[in-house]
Amino acid sequence: MKGSQNETKSSKAQDFDPYKYAAIYARTSIKAANYSIDAQIDDCSKKLLEENLLLYKKYTDKESGKKIRFYERKGFKELLSDLEAGMFKTLVLSKRDRLSRDFKDFMHLKHIFKKHNIKVIFAKELEVESSDKNYISKFLDNMLIAISTLEPNTIAQRTADGRKYSREQGNLPMSICAYGYERGEKKHEFTIIDSEAIIVKKVFGLFLKVGEKQKNNKDYTLENFNQDIKSLFPNKKNACTFAHNIIKRPTYVAKMPICGQTPLEELIEVVDKDKDEYRIKDELLMDCNNIDKIIDDFDLWKKAALKLFNLVLRHRTEKRKILLNNFVYCEKCKKKFVLKKDFVIKEDTYIPKLVYTCSENCTQVEENLFIKIIFSELIVDCDNEVFERLLTSKLLEVEKDISSKQNELASISKNLRKSTQSYIRNSSNDSKKEELKKEIHEFKENEKSLKKTINSFGNKKMVLNYILNNIGVYKQTLASRVNEDPKDLSEDHVKYFKSNYEPLNINVKFRA
Numbered sequence: 156m157k158g159s160q161n162e163t164k165s166s167k168a169q170d171f172d173p174y175k176y177a178a179i180y181a182r183t184s185i186k187a188a189n190y191s192i193d194a195q196i197d198d199c200s201k202k203l204l205e206e207n208l209l210l211y212k213k214y215t216d217k218e219s220g221k222k223i224r225f226y227e228r229k230g231f232k233e234l235l236s237d238l239e240a241g242m243f244k245t246l247v248l249s250k251r252d253r254l255s256r257d258f259k260d261f262m263h264l265k266h267i268f269k270k271h272n273i274k275v276i277f278a279k280e281l282e283v284e285s286s287d288k289n290y291i292s293k294f295l296d297n298m299l300i301a302i303s304t305l306e307p308n309t310i311a312q313r314t315a316d317g318r319k320y321s322r323e324q325g326n327l328p329m330s331i332c333a334y335g336y337e338r339g340e341k342k343h344e345f346t347i348i349d350s351e352a353i354i355v356k357k358v359f360g361l362f363l364k365v366g367e368k369q370k371n372n373k374d375y376t377l378e379n380f381n382q383d384i385k386s387l388f389p390n391k392k393n394a395c396t397f398a399h400n401i402i403k404r405p406t407y408v409a410k411m412p413i414c415g416q417t418p419l420e421e422l423i424e425v426v427d428k429d430k431d432e433y434r435i436k437d438e439l440l441m442d443c444n445n446i447d448k449i450i451d452d453f454d455l456w457k458k459a460a461l462k463l464f465n466l467v468l469r470h471r472t473e474k475r476k477i478l479l480n481n482f483v484y485c486e487k488c489k490k491k492f493v494l495k496k497d498f499v500i501k502e503d504t505y506i507p508k509l510v511y512t513c514s515e516n517c518t519q520v521e522e523n524l525f526i527k528i529i530f531s532e533l534i535v536d537c538d539n540e541v542f543e544r545l546l547t548s549k550l551l552e553v554e555k556d557i558s559s560k561q562n563e564l565a566s567i568s569k570n571l572r573k574s575t576q577s578y579i580r581n582s583s584n585d586s587k588k589e590e591l592k593k594e595i596h597e598f599k600e601n602e603k604s605l606k607k608t609i610n611s612f613g614n615k616k617m618v619l620n621y622i623l624n625n626i627g628v629y630k631q632t633l634a635s636r637v638n639e640d641p642k643d644l645s646e647d648h649v650k651y652f653k654s655n656y657e658p659l660n661i662n663v664k665f666r667a
Contacts, residue, residue, distance in 0.1 A: 402463045
């Protein structure tokens, strides 16, 4: 009995064989879908049957293969996570350029596939199989990759030249369709949507009222404007921002920036700093020939745009989380450092700043400098062996979880096949069919959920392996990021240091 039990356990452990499974990947550009994802999957599925392989999962992306790197595409990221988890050993694509249109990406992917022993098959008959067997195969493969990357570069250059010429002719790019307009029937034509144009005029009218007296002899404030805008756009989450974007656009007076999509702030220059006077630089704007005005008066738009700049854009401050509060202590007075507002005087002007200081004001350190000093030291001083022990134990846990889930998946897949076969055999028995239908649906849902879990484990494994192989680089990168911009330091890093270090006693000294 014991022997048979051991045999059953071993057969279960070997039930999932990644070499029997293949993944299908299909990608198309959002703009150019001449070879649809469905068509690619259909071609790949036929190839999969020819190779006598089981389908593990289909991965798809609607992203550019030139502009978007492979590790930034959602579908391909999922594929890499499952590849890392060891769920398949064959990848089927319609054509080579579905992987990427970037030569560096191709080289990187070849290294990944070789490392994980992944066989890449192309469904199209004219595609040469990717191989590293000899120098001629490598040469052919690299040459085909280079040709694949050349095509999008040529198309991109032609498109850019076409857009530049169109702009020089005074045509607003068709990609910029502002609220109140829609694309017309003719090439490069925009037409006004009357109902939306009325609302655009209301937005400008309301904003120009800000600061003026109302009938009740009270000022019409920015808060009043915001309330009116929310009622004007009840279905928009960020109605006020949407209204600000309307006011910013010179499109409504049939103008556009000469140099592409230049923000409003760059179209404004100081006339008299003491009097707080600014002006719109008319010379940076040009007339649009393919769009009609919604706001007839150019001066009215300039007045509204300058008011928006003065009331909103100049005074907009970034909300930030405060790091290290109540965590670091002063060595002199043993009291906690906290972040406080302070100022410096420069050219008879008070300039606000944030400083870390204790309650006794023993010393004051500017926020960014303080974070640089503390975190750069902590990151670099952290022992590599500690990292290795933690990462290795985490990696073993993840691999154990993946193995367990693989066996669960194999069991569910087996039961799913049995239920499907029973469903086919009992085609005349309606009551039995309904019962099996529910059972099949339940198995499919469980299989889907399990694959999602395995994918997340695979992603963890990939990240852990990368850090484990590059601990020194990772530490230096993180330290340099803090040095370049302390704001880039996430709350997760702070939590890590809070949980792994005792409260610090620090006294920062400066040279006069």
